[in-house]
Amino acid sequence: MTKNSFTGKRGSPMSATKTHSIRCPECGTAQNVELHDAINVAQNPELKTALFENTLNRVQCHRCDASFRIDKPLLYHDTERDFIIYWMPDTTFTREEIVDHFDKMTDDLRAALPENTPLPCVRLVFTRPELIELIYLLEAGMNERIVEYIKYSIHTQNMHRVPPAAKQLLLNIQDSTADELLFAVQNVQTAALEDILRYPRSGYHNIRNMYRNNPEEFIELFPGPYISARDTLLAETFEEPADDDDSGEFE
């Protein structure tokens, strides 16, 4: 069928590497290294393992032996499950530049596909933990807008414990149970995982029913391609200054 032509010969995104000149952060020595720009994990499952083991795009300095990871734009493509996640570290580009770049990449992808082929699910993330979280989430068949909706309500109900300006919630699927979803609380500044919050899995099912009845509301709240409760909350704070009592909260 037409769907397979995407994973077939024409327009099939492959794993790709490129040579980059990298300077060692320890001793300053420059060296040329092959880094991955794109990984197709259905074709190259070993690259997914490398990503999860934190060895993908890791460089060892040939002079001082220091080992360091290069965070660069990476296209994560799972042709079997039909989703694409674009990781654009926002350390080197502004988010506006990233979204422009992302739109261009999506246009290229659409052009490479045969006509009338639905575009696979394409998502954007800015950090490596977000990338790992989203891979687990999509592999588990969960809906990322429902998960972000849960985060949205956790943030708004616990503004002091998890203020969105300083803390990010990450769903930990591996350690979640049949009854509870586990969310790690990450400090945005230090990237340290500081706390764990539990949320009843039945809550996910209830919100999923809400989603099925009215998906537009969720899409409006999290339009994508970057789907993030924290991002939505920060935009809301920016747009309409809080008119509640504790005005000193977001200074």
Ligand SMILES: [Zn+2]
């Ligand atoms: Zn070095």
